Amino acid sequence: MATASETPHIALTLRDHLPILQVLIPLCTAPLIVLLGDRRVAWGLAFLAALLSLVVSFLLMMQVMDGSFISYHLGGWAPPIGIEYRIDAANAFVLLLISLTATLVLPFALRSVADEIPARSHTLFYACFTLVLTGLLGVVATGDAFNVFVFLEISSLATYVLVSQGLYRDKRALSAAYDYLIMGTIGATFFVIGIGFLYMTTGTLNMADMAERLAGQGSNRTVQAAFAFIVVGMGLKVAIYPLHLWLPAAYNYAPSAVTVFLAATSTKAAVYVLLRFMFSVFQPEFVFDTNLLLWILAPFALLAMFAASLIAVFQTNFKRMLAYSSIAQIGYMLLGISLFSVTGLSATMVHLFNHGITKAALFMAVGALVLRSGTTFYDRIEGMGRVMPLTGAAVVLGGLSLIGVPGTAGFISKWVLVQAAFEADLWWIALLIVASSLLAVIYMWRVVEILYLHTPHPEAIHKEAPLSMVIPMWIAAGACVWFGIDTSLTMGAANTAATGLMGGTDGMALTPTVGGLLGNGQ
Amino acid sequence: MTLEFFIGHINYWLFIVLMMTGFYIVVSAGNLVKKVVGLNIFQVAVFMLYISIGKVTGGTAPIFPTDRMGKIKADPEIVYSNPLPHVLILTAIVVGIATTSLALALIVRIREAYNTIEEDDILEIDARTARAENIIHGEAMGGRA
Numbered sequence: 001m002a003t004a005s006e007t008p009h010i011a012l013t014l015r016d017h018l019p020i021l022q023v024l025i026p027l028c029t030a031p032l033i034v035l036l037g038d039r040r041v042a043w044g045l046a047f048l049a050a051l052l053s054l055v056v057s058f059l060l061m062m063q064v065m066d067g068s069f070i071s072y073h074l075g076g077w078a079p080p081i082g083i084e085y086r087i088d089a090a091n092a093f094v095l096l097l098i099s100l101t102a103t104l105v106l107p108f109a110l111r112s113v114a115d116e117i118p119a120r121s122h123t124l125f126y127a128c129f130t131l132v133l134t135g136l137l138g139v140v141a142t143g144d145a146f147n148v149f150v151f152l153e154i155s156s157l158a159t160y161v162l163v164s165q166g167l168y169r170d171k172r173a174l175s176a177a178y179d180y181l182i183m184g185t186i187g188a189t190f191f192v193i194g195i196g197f198l199y200m201t202t203g204t205l206n207m208a209d210m211a212e213r214l215a216g217q218g219s220n221r222t223v224q225a226a227f228a229f230i231v232v233g234m235g236l237k238v239a240i241y242p243l244h245l246w247l248p249a250a251y252n253y254a255p256s257a258v259t260v261f262l263a264a265t266s267t268k269a270a271v272y273v274l275l276r277f278m279f280s281v282f283q284p285e286f287v288f289d290t291n292l293l294l295w296i297l298a299p300f301a302l303l304a305m306f307a308a309s310l311i312a313v314f315q316t317n318f319k320r321m322l323a324y325s326s327i328a329q330i331g332y333m334l335l336g337i338s339l340f341s342v343t344g345l346s347a348t349m350v351h352l353f354n355h356g357i358t359k360a361a362l363f364m365a366v367g368a369l370v371l372r373s374g375t376t377f378y379d380r381i382e383g384m385g386r387v388m389p390l391t392g393a394a395v396v397l398g399g400l401s402l403i404g405v406p407g408t409a410g411f412i413s414k415w416v417l418v419q420a421a422f423e424a425d426l427w428w429i430a431l432l433i434v435a436s437s438l439l440a441v442i443y444m445w446r447v448v449e450i451l452y453l454h455t456p457h458p459e460a461i462h463k464e465a466p467l468s469m470v471i472p473m474w475i476a477a478g479a480c481v482w483f484g485i486d487t488s489l490t491m492g493a494a495n496t497a498a499t500g501l502m503g504g505t506d507g508m509a510l511t512p513t514v515g516g517l518l519g520n521g522q
Numbered sequence: 523m524t525l526e527f528f529i530g531h532i533n534y535w536l537f538i539v540l541m542m543t544g545f546y547i548v549v550s551a552g553n554l555v556k557k558v559v560g561l562n563i564f565q566v567a568v569f570m571l572y573i574s575i576g577k578v579t580g581g582t583a584p585i586f587p588t589d590r591m592g593k594i595k596a597d598p599e600i601v602y603s604n605p606l607p608h609v610l611i612l613t614a615i616v617v618g619i620a621t622t623s624l625a626l627a628l629i630v631r632i633r634e635a636y637n638t639i640e641e642d643d644i645l646e647i648d649a650r651t652a653r654a655e656n657i658i659h660g661e662a663m664g665g666r667a
Binding site for chain 2: 146153164167174175181182188196199200316317378380
């Protein structure tokens, strides 16, 4: 590996700079929005930034689909001294999900935000939105452990602001945002303690370099403490079952557009970081020394799948019900991790994407219902499926995908998860996956019944949601079906990602295997 | 555990005590501002951990002398402390300030909306609102919430 002083910086074309552009575009947009200070321009700029991010992440995805990776050296400083942005199949996939959701949410937000938030706050709202986007993309793109923390806090702080914007509809948004802030900060601080311990033993912050040095020295008390701190810290952001307490209130009281974006991306980015640290930085052999994850993570995952689904069944509010369902779905992702196989990880990666689009469709339907009914309590949205046929149908499609009916995206991820359970000879886990899906049938059927089999509530506006909301909603709902039938993109990327992650250190080798090395040529 | 071991790891002991103090305040304090104070202590403990691990025994400040042309003339005989953790903590301090100011801003808004900054009162108000909602919306659904 040549050092920066020996090799000239030869990233000449824009294509070479894609990894940094991914983060830089929304990062520069945020202050621009504040400086211009006009709310129409604010929305336009935010949308432009999201669209450009989508293009960039798509181009990145195309480059790394074959299992190679791109190592971008920030400012031409070679890692491990310089900060490295490393794009491989695993994070290109998550980048695509995040920028895709942002691009879909913004057109949706135009009407939803105008309805739920007073006009004077719009400019800052969109500035915060682009900051959340920046943070999430940064967390996923970077290959530097401390950089993860910084981006994590950029996205989290902006998220707290966005959640608190629900206060114009319900003052509980404020206490929800405060609780989220306290728990989120504790999580981030735990994470940074973990990184501190890793830095103590390895003397490096570059994740690939860290992995190599950890492999060289084996496990010791400091490494184990670091692992525990990182898993618990990230667990708070992921909302692993006992650490989920911030999630229902935050999702429920946040403005609809914010909930769509958070539900589809923020926990997913945290799951990705968890995966990256568990499998790439700490080696699988170290982590699974004593089947640690199967016996620690799997019970929590199963508990989440059942307890949170059961709570969801007894809700009287559509939005809150979906929040609990999100906790249950995170359980599936954790279950995939704890099964510790390429198939299990593929299930996690593919569910991450599929659940993202499913929840995006469902929460957008919630936003449309809020626009017309003013609330999402079941007794107020009765019969709305009849007067809002497109929104109602999107709820049905999203619900089917959430349950995991064949032909929808949710089926694919559950199918792979069940396969992974059988591969590990844990047939009872496969049964539990199916059983918890039945709970999803109950809570989704309840909503469908309320939407269709009642007469519409007289106080609601009996009109379909505007096209600017219906079109993004249907793109997400259509994606649920599309990725349930054509799985080449999702399963292909998930498999490549899972193989790379299970490869442990090999997957994080300092020198690129194929292609790659665009930031700084050799 | 010998005394030497204890004294040799004094920075870690202080870190643990400070961190747990802060963490305990966050969990136990009923006043929202006090929670933020606890959060600050918790974060400062981590800053101390990072800063203390940058110290190299016998090391001096990591400033390389330069000659008149501005060229670095590092003396390999001199031991320098590790500046990287300090730089990291500068970033973390900025993050900490942002978190604190955002938390305080939220508390101001909470005070305006709830007229209290005691967690118990806020929980009670929230619970009362939720009960009222459940009565209105739950009974309409023919069941409890």
